[in-house]
Amino acid sequence: MKNTNTAVKNNLRVIEGDNSRQTTNNAELQKLPVMKSIKEMVELTGFSYMHLRNLCLENKIVHVRAGKKYLINYDRFCDYLNGIEQ
Numbered sequence: 001m002k003n004t005n006t007a008v009k010n011n012l013r014v015i016e017g018d019n020s021r022q023t024t025n026n027a028e029l030q031k032l033p034v035m036k037s038i039k040e041m042v043e044l045t046g047f048s049y050m051h052l053r054n055l056c057l058e059n060k061i062v063h064v065r066a067g068k069k070y071l072i073n074y075d076r077f078c079d080y081l082n083g084i085e086q
Contacts, residue, residue, distance in 0.1 A: 035064070035071040044074075 036044065038052045045052075053070065056063045062076035 033076075034074040036074050038070050038072065041072050041074075041077070045077075 038049055038056070041047065041052050042049050052061075052072065055061045056065075056070045056072065061080050062073040064071050
């Protein structure tokens with residue numbers, strides 16, 4: 001079993017374990033994508049619900065399906081609107 005220590009940081013319980021496999025190079029760490037539901041994207045962008053849903057169905061924008069919800073990658077959607085290809 002790994003040697004673990006429990007600490008409290010910023011009111012969150014953090015479990016620190018064996019970091020021998022974990023890299024400390026910050027350049028290798030990736031930012032988590034910002035995922036928004038279609039309803040949230042409607043409020044943010046002004047596009048209609050059906051238009052965003054059709055973009056998902058046609059695989060024109062980066063999205064994942066969680067159950068019956070579509071979650072759209074907000075940053076990649078902005079790139080799509082600016083004409084930047086993936």
